[in-house]
Amino acid sequence: METHNSFNEQFEFNGKAKTWSLIAVVVGIIAIAFGFLTNHGERTFANLLLMGYYFTCVCIAGIFFCALQYAAQAGWSASLLRVPQAFVKVLPYAAVILLLIIGAGLYFTHPVITEEAHQHVTAPYLYKEWALKGITIKGSETYDAVIAGKSDYLNIPFFFIRLAFYLLAYSILGLLLVKYSNNEDELGGMFNYKKSFNVACAFLVVFGFTVPLFAFDTIMSLDAHWFSTMFGWYNFAAMWVSGLAVITLVIIYLRKQGYFTWITVDHLHNLGQLMFGFSIFWTYLWFAQFLLIYYANIPEEAAYFYKRWEPEFQPWFWLNIVVNFLAPFLVLMARDSKRAVGVLKAACIILILGHWLDYYMMIMPATVGAEGRGLGVEEIGIFIGFAGLFTFLLFNALSKFKSLVPKNHPFLQESLHHHI
Structure with a gap:
């Protein structure tokens, strides 16, 4: 298979896919408006954070996929790299949206009752455990000694600088991988492939050090009194x-x-195989984090799971394990199931919805609490809206590639003849 006419074919983004993706975006906008108009601002912001983070994580996973293939000098994947490369091109949009959501959630406030003082104070919609006004000032009615001790790290300017740095670094390195791949199509040779290899290695180093911090900042700091050193890798597994x-x-x-x-x-x-293997890895991290905290039963550690074991969330807690471990384990274990397109498609949908539930269990108990349980207009509508936005941006990015295959990738023929 030396040549293939469809290698020069461009993806055309039109028809039903374009129409339905835009309709989905409109549904999401309506759901957001509904949430704010019905005084569900906190729940709406929590769902926006959930989907903004999920959206961003999926795009980052696309960069990680590309970087992993280049660093490992993998041949099997060379002919499908355009899809994760399109994810890379969407990341800057996802990053801006996530930062806007977080910025708005910190800027806009609403009245809450503090647990200690039992009185009304105004708190930001997101990160109120550490961004509450006066929480680090001794003598303030909202003062918290634990948060004050973490204030050198958990403060709004440094928080934003860190998030912007992570997302900018990922975007730049990812876009360089796309640039060198496009150059390789035009020029051939090994020069651009070697550059891609170097950038991929640099990305994996940066990613390895910063992805736990990205999870600590964006999600774990919602429960600012609690911490887990495994939380970052648990989030990485969900992302991947x-x-x-x-x-x-x-x-x-x-x-x-x-x-x-x-x-x-x-x-x-x-x-x-990758989905199956890393679903098991996700389960290992989830269970290791849970079991050590459950067994030690130290109050400041157990508080995280105590919130998620309340009657309102307990069904979702166990469903999370069923959907993200048991379902892919049983569906994808057999060789034949991984080769049946219909079965694999069903497994993908299960995992996409399952990890939405995983992020839901990380975010909702820490933000809205028991009032945020269950599925309402905000959860369903905002999920549909972000799915539509991702689809539109992804297919639009894919349509900009001059060909759907990296024509001069040195391992392309190995990929075209791949057989296992």
Whole structure:
């Protein structure tokens, strides 16, 4: 297979996919408006943070996928790299949206009753455990000694600088990978591939040091009195599995539409193996974090899970394990299931929804509490809106590539002949 006419084919983003993605965005906007108009501001901001973080994590997973393939000099994936590269091009939009959500959640306030003083104070919609006015000032009615001790790290300017640094670094390194891949298409040779290898290694170093901090800042600081050194890697596992699920689902959809005809069940098998393996890894981290805290039963550690074991959240707590471990474990264990497109598609949808639930359990008990339980207009509508926005931006980015395959990738022929 030396040449393939469809290698020069561009993806055309039009028709039903474009229409439905825009309709979904409108549904999301309506759900956000509904949340604020019905005085569910805190719940609406919590859902915006959930989906903004999820949206960003899936895009970062696309960069991680590309970097991993280049650093490992993997051959099997060379012909499908355009899909995760499109994720890379969406990340700057996702990063800006996430920062705007967090900024608005810190800027806008609402009245709450403090647990200690039992009186009304105004608190930001997000991160109220450490961003509450006067919480680090001795003598203030909202003073908290634990938060005051963390204030050198948990303060709004430094918080934003860190988040902006993480997202900017990921975006720049990811876009360099896309740039060198495009240059490789035009010029051939090994020069741009070697540059991609170097950038991929640099990204993995930066990513390895900062992705736990990204999770600590964005999600763990919602429960600012609690901390876990495993939380960052637990979030990485969720990011990676959900990213793999979205990549696989997009490829399955594009194959059905007549694109990526060179992608075979052998490529899908590899993606299924990765989803299966890292679902087990996610479970290991989830259980290790939970078991150590449960067994030690130290109040300041157990508080995190105590919130999530309240009657309002307990069904979701156990469903999280069923959906993110038991379902993919049983569905994807067999070789044949990873090679059956319909089964793999179902597994992807289960994991995408499952890790939405995983983020829901991280965020809702810490922000809205028992009032945020269950699925309402905000949860469903905002999820649909972000799914539509992601689809629109992703397919629009994919349509900008001059070809759907890196034509001069040195391992392209290995990918085209991939067989397991």
